Every structure is written in C-alpha cells, then in structure tokens.
Amino acid sequence: MSETQLLPETDALIDGLRSRRSGHNFDADADLDEETLEELVRDATLAPSSYNLQPWEFVTVQDDDRLDELVDIAFGQEHIAEAGTAILVAGHTDPKTADRVFEEWVEAGRVDEETAQGMKEQTVAGYESDRAGRDYAVRNASLAAQNLLLSAHARGLTATPMTGFDFEAAAEFADLPEDTIPVVLLAVGPSGGDEPERLPRRSVDEVLHRESF
Numbered sequence: 001m002s003e004t005q006l007l008p009e010t011d012a013l014i015d016g017l018r019s020r021r022s023g024h025n026f027d028a029d030a031d032l033d034e035e036t037l038e039e040l041v042r043d044a045t046l047a048p049s050s051y052n053l054q055p056w057e058f059v060t061v062q063d064d065d066r067l068d069e070l071v072d073i074a075f076g077q078e079h080i081a082e083a084g085t086a087i088l089v090a091g092h093t094d095p096k097t098a099d100r101v102f103e104e105w106v107e108a109g110r111v112d113e114e115t116a117q118g119m120k121e122q123t124v125a126g127y128e129s130d131r132a133g134r135d136y137a138v139r140n141a142s143l144a145a146q147n148l149l150l151s152a153h154a155r156g157l158t159a160t161p162m163t164g165f166d167f168e169a170a171a172e173f174a175d176l177p178e179d180t181i182p183v184v185l186l187a188v189g190p191s192g193g194d195e196p197e198r199l200p201r202r203s204v205d206e207v208l209h210r211e212s213f
C-alpha cells in the first residue's frame, strides 16, 4: 500500500471531526447572523449526493413563537428555542432534480447525452418504490446534515442533530411539499459553555468487519 499523502488541512479537519459534539448548552441571548446561516447551508450543499442530485432542502426557523411551536413538535426539547436557530433538513423522495442535474453532467463534458440519459433512467428507476424514495431522501440529506454540523463546529457554534420530533407535524409546520420529507432537525447557535464528556464509543475492533460481517 502506498504511503498516505496528508493534505495541508488534515490536522484541522481531523481535529474538527474528533472534537465535534452534539451540544445542548446554548447562549440564549446570542443569535446566529444571517451570513453565517447562509455559510452553514452552503457547506451543507457541498456534501456528496447520489449522482449529484442534491435532493435536499433546508428550512430555517428563527422566529421565537415558531421556535416554541417546534419545541412542542420535538416533544419539549427546550434547547431548540435556546439555540435560537432550528434547521429542518428535508429530503426529496422523488428524483425531481434529475433533468437539470444530468444536463449539467453533459454540459460539463463529463458524459455524452446517451450516457446521461442512461444514468437518468437508472436513477429514476431507483426511486420507484416508496421505500427506495425514502431511503434516498434519508441517505443524502443525512450527509448534508453532517456537513452542516461540522461546519457549525468549525465556526465555534454549538449544534445538535435531532430525530426526536413528530415527523408529520414537522412536515406540516414547515409546509413541505408531498415529495419532500423531514429527515433531521438541527438546533444551532452560539455556545453557552462546556458540554459534558462524550459518551463512550463502541471500539473499532467491535465495529470493523474485514471482508464480511
């Protein structure tokens, strides 16, 4: 095996992902500025996605009354209101960006028209069952959410992913279209101080399976 080439940013990236936490201690008196919010979403959109479909949406909530409503939808998780910003990361259950994205593959000279058409047909077929559509939504939007969490951490913010909420109520609250489902709710905001020690992780020996389970 050849020696791994470390990138100039390796230390910062690895330190960042190793020190990221799901924080619950927010500074209730400080708010996220608009520019940072947009940067967080921009970083989220750099996540990988199947064929670059980018089948995700981000609904941000900062209005105090709306945040209180979200606390109820999330079964009383008060840290959502304390964070000051909630971001509902949602995913498409239909490949509705496919026409545009496969055109972009051709325009960029990555594939010819015929190949792009084949890729598109394969993609559309992959979304045919309800289950498959939901799986795509969850897989892709989850990666975007993790990017956003890491970006928040890199900016010194506190952030927590949550699925402890009523999905149907959240979809209605955010006015999501039929083909877009809530995947994960993020509470993001300026830190209010230290977090408790990280809970133990299962060891690499326990979770790493070589060649097969």
Ligand SMILES: Cc1cc2nc3c(=O)[nH]c(=O)nc-3n(C[C@H](O)[C@H](O)[C@H](O)COP(=O)(O)O)c2cc1C
Pocket: 020, 021, 022, 023, 024, 077, 160, 161, 162, 163, 164, 165, 198, 199
């Ligand atoms: C899918 C998922 C759902 C989660 N739901 C909640 C939640 O509803 N409320 C909450 O406070 N934290 C939630 N968390 C955060 C976890 O409790 C946290 O990631 C875990 O305890 C590990 O801690 P760490 O992220 O600080 O390493 C969730 C995390 C994930 C990935």
